[in-house]
Amino acid sequence: MENKKILEFLELVGRLKHVKRTGWVICDIDECESIAGHMYRMGMMTFLLTEGNDPSKLDRFRCLQIALVHDLAECIVGDITPHCGISPEEKHRQEDEAMQKIAELTGFAGDRMYELYKEYENQSSPEAKFAKDLDRYDMILQAFEYEKRENAPKRLQEFFSATEGKFQHPFIKGLVQELYSQREEFEKNTFTNGMV
Template identity: 80%
Template sequence: MSQSVDSKKIIEFLELVGRLKHVKRTGWVICDIDECESIAGHMYRMGLMTFLLTEENNPTDLDRLKCLQIALIHDLAECIVGDLTPHCGVTPEEKHRRENEAMKKIAELTGIAGDRMYDLYQEYEKQSSPEAVFAKDLDRYDMILQAFEYEKRENKPRKLQEFFTATEGKFQHPFIQNLVKELYSQRDDFEKNRLLNGNA
């Protein structure tokens, strides 16, 4: 295959990825959140959270680079299929099928690099490594953190409780569990302060 063809495919790949900068996360759209985050914004903060792993809070010695890579590709298929949620009328099996086909197409555009991305995507979907499990924690934590940020922005405590309910008790890594505990505490304080100020 000539270099020019490779470059064309890479540009096609980058253009597909670029869509994620503009596609809003479906859960927030359904909840009527104005100016809600994009899929890329969600993956970006997940990626940054992998840098917070240290020798002190990473007792199982997770591979931080692998965690970062999984964070950056776990929703990559959504550049083709969109952000499918249980509210979209698509079964989990059909969602997985569509996303898997999309990841295969993406992998074909980028050769060996694509093979690596597809393998990491499969690892995440199957939760088959400690790094994939950690990335799932990051996915859930970023979601509830974002939900709390929207509640504060709109001054509506508990408005997005469904996202907290959906993730309750599912966090596995001690570092993330501590962050969840702190987030819950801040959320309780936010509600109490609003009540004290007579804004109930």
Template identity: 80%
Template sequence: MAFANENGKILEFLELVGRLKHVKRTGWVLCDIEDCESIAGHMYRMGMMTFLLTDKNNTTHLDVFRCLKIALVHDLAECIVGDLTPHCGVTPEEKHRREDEAMKKIAELTGFAGDRMYELYKEYENQTTPEAKFAKDLDRYDMILQAFEYEKREKAPRKLQEFFTATEGKFNHPFIQSLVEELYKQREDFENTCVVNGHI
């Protein structure tokens, strides 16, 4: 009977996580981006980026598997509280309180696994390890990469400049810094092409 009750809680957890597949990222919704990404899509690509760490570019010897786990957990609370941004009228303190409460609820549903997820979430929130700092770089990089993809799709260079401005100078890991540099170069080329073709 206890086993059945435990499985019931796991099912509830999985249903909560499933919400992330359908909740759109608030920043894109506020910018009137049609068919924008979900929270789960954002977390998935962050997770995939951890596979790009190699002996050559992982100069700080990050624990790659830990980076992956943090990437997959960092926005998990949003399955309960939603994607809260500074534009939502919620203070950073209140946002943190709501997300922490949500993560505790999630942890209660999954026992030891939940405890581990909660620890990873706190590690990310408090930026206490190199892996958490790297995940923050991934979070910011995925955001500007997505912004650039929307600009290209809509042939609207610099439409989403606010996301680039918000992250400028905030990338720390050398590998991510090199990807940012390449992204900026491609974005400039895209803008120049749009000028030549009369899109702006």
């Protein structure tokens, strides 16, 4: 592995610290999260898996790795959403090409990242499915945080509607229930206090 290529890789990854997530930009959210911020919290959530809340005994390290690479291609292609007018097939093609370029920069490590990315894309393992749950959960948690920050109940309902009924892992399902409960309470309190 050449140091020159590693530096190029690290600079590409560094872009994710500054690229805002498209969904929030489209919704006019001020000071919205970056792609790296989203992946970081997904990664942190993998530490919360325990023997007690994970009956399927997932490989936590693999879950963490998938969380950290699942949006890596966005450092080259950007955050493409359904609102961008690009077909799912074209999005997949662009991201796959970007991941291959990233993998070439880092040799064996890149092969590993590409393999984990494909696993996530194909949802071909329990760990990849769990990472998908984390991806969706982080999105609705972030949406709720923005609703609270702006004191605007239900403003970002579309993100909740898009994920409804799609969560699979029991631990995440429990977190979703808690989030829904807090969101309902927030809405009730806001209307009760006559602020909306």
